[in-house]
Amino acid sequence: MDVDAIYRNKLTSADEAAAMLRSDSDVAMGMAVAEPPAILAAMARRVEAGDLDALRIWYFHSMSHAADTVLQRDLLGRVRPHCMFLSGVERALMRAEPDRCAQMIEFVPTAFSASPRLLREDRELDACVTMVSPMGRHGYFTFGAANDYTSAAARAATKLIVEVNPLMPRVFGEGPLHVSEVDVIVENRSPLLEVEGHTPSAEDEAIADIVAGMIDDGACLQMGIGNLPSAVCARLKTRRDLGIHTELMTPALAELMRHGAVTNRLKATFPGRSVFTFALGDRAFYEWLGDNQAIYSLPVDIVNDPRHIAKNDNVVSVNATLQVDLSGACNSEHMMGHQYSGSGGQLDFVRGATASKGGKSIIACRATAKGGTVSRIVPKLDGPVTTPRNDVEWIATEFGAANLRGKSLNERAEAMIALAHPRFRDALARSL
Template identity: 50%
Template sequence: MPITEKYRARTMSAAEAAALAPDGAKMVVGLGVSYPPALMDALAVRVRSGDLTGGTLYCMLACAAASESILAPDLHDRIRHVSLFHGGVERGNDALRAGSAQGLVETLPVQFHQIPRILTEHLRVDTLFVTVSPMDADGCFSLGTNTDYALMVARSGARLIVEVNPAMPYVHGDCKIPLSAVTAIVENHVPLAQIPPLPRTPNDDAIGAIIAGMVEDGACLQMGIGAVPDAVCAALMDHRNLGIHTELLTPGLVGLIKAGVVDNSGKKIHPGRSVFTFAMGDQGLYDFLHDNPALEAHPVEHVNAPHIIAQNDRVISVNATIQVDLSGACNSEYMNGRQYSGTGGQLDFVRGAYASKGGRSIIACHSTAAKGTVSRIVPWLDGPVTTPRTDTHIVVTEHGWVDLKGKTLSERARALIGIAHPDFREELERGAFERRLL
């Protein structure tokens, strides 16, 4: 049978495709931009009508559209929602805010590079819903912006239901799914979700300049999302021969590629290519990704594996945190008494960057939060430890930076107090004495 006929044979409506998930299905949906809206709308109709019962849906960074569809408040008692990393949908969930046992969004703590194995080996998910690019001449779909955990799940034998969207960029790398692996195809041409850039503040720019001063020409970058990483990228425009091996590809990093600052010439693994596992940003980012051989997407179990990261020299990893305690431990996921985000890939890159020859793992944060009323450097963390004190390398605020490696607990406490906001330093010193760090 010609490949076009095979394609047509698997093509159906969103309702028909959603009906393929059985009662009690263990389902996972594409991360962020790869969330398939037509399929999730159809799945929500099934759940709401009682046609699908006992199902579990695993999500990571669910997009805003999910809050009016499969993750709508009225469905929380009809489908189990397990979050691998909270986004705005989970943070805005009334049941979660109230701490209600019924309808509660459950959190699964897991490092990003382990998620594919968790989904396929431990949880044994049976259905993947994901947005892909149109099929190429070889009969393959590209996972586009989101290879991350989707590739391993797609190769695990799980039921693979794809939403083909011409707006999804065709991306190169280890991110292709053959038509033969696909159970059902739904066609839906809609704009991709876009993440507008956050406005930068003087503190962001101060932190960005400090970090940029630590980056040597020829270094290899990993950046998170947000105003601070954007500020770092803006401050790197005079650098040369930088590389990219990052979990998340952002418009800030793309700007460095377009400016010729990034050429990946010094990389030991994937030389000459900017490597990422998922991308989020504006339409300009998606347009730049499309059919661009200078960029490659690879699965997260490869990109985020510390031993893979460490194969490149001079890796600079920049990640944000919510709190740093006076011993150097970081809480990057819990705030105001509840889960705010997730473990994610922070520890993956903290360890990978430090293991890199000449590498630096950087944790960055403003010195205060809540309009200056709360210190982000604290005697004790209010939540879980995302990055242990034994792993934390460099901490940066707008007041400076400290290298915690080789420092005793008392030396760490004094160093961190030194980059805290001046309004809180006396209070932190008292806290250090109470903790018997000083």
């Protein structure tokens, strides 16, 4: 098989690739770093020209390439986003035109781990568009920084259109993509989307001290994105024999690997390798990912499967939430009367860590919001339950941590009030 010849025969322009799409169809889009800017721009041009309509786009976590093209406000209606996790892109659209955009953006509640099956079995995908790393000499691309649901959608779609970016890292893992599986190839060198860290707040630093103190040598880590998980990781550099089995690979976790705190030698699954399903960071981080034998990328329905997570001992899962009620139930996706994000993989990792021998599930949040004027510990949640009280284990704020497992409702309420800011504790006690 002459893979180079196959590649050349499938190589075309972004406009010619977008011409393959049809109106009134379902298209899966690579998420985050895997958004393909040249293809998305060509799709947007067809929509603007009136040549493409009723396009249903399925995705998690959009970023600026999508915002600047197919998710432009003026295209909503002709483009119908089917979003499974709202990001700042959708929130900005809804703020700009609340009534219209809220109706035009279809939020699809689903666990991240369920998205491959949804796109593989519950949708008839006309196409999948995504960014991939360059082809190797044996004819294989990799999904780079975004295996997640994309590897499943790529193989389920009638047409697979890939944008080859030489800056997308080649990442070892399950399901490399052979050139024979691809319908159309577009080449485009463009800087990868980056997420910069910020200085943690005093509250984040206090919470990080508490959480890091709960993580021992030999723990297998799952960390989310943001200032708090980064602050926790910064305190773990002297730990020994840590492992990583995480939804999201971040620069903070990479730093732990560089410092030798991570060996992965105690893991039952993929020993010696850090497992993840997608990655976000800066340019140096993406360069570090490329051809790195110490990491391993898997589809999200494997990485986030609680049964798979629990095969490893001493799993410590650290996730954030927006609001916790006095029974321990968490709302991690809804704020001020509106959908804010999505459930993502939180519940999967809560259950996986809890089922792990010696594991800990930790959900952390600042005790207050809006400059200290609003308590995140509340008598009753304002939105949906992301993590039920039956599943919650550890809750941590800057005022301490409490293990709710096995506690009665009265005992839980007492523990949660102690984690609230002192100015709200009396009111919470009176609400019982």
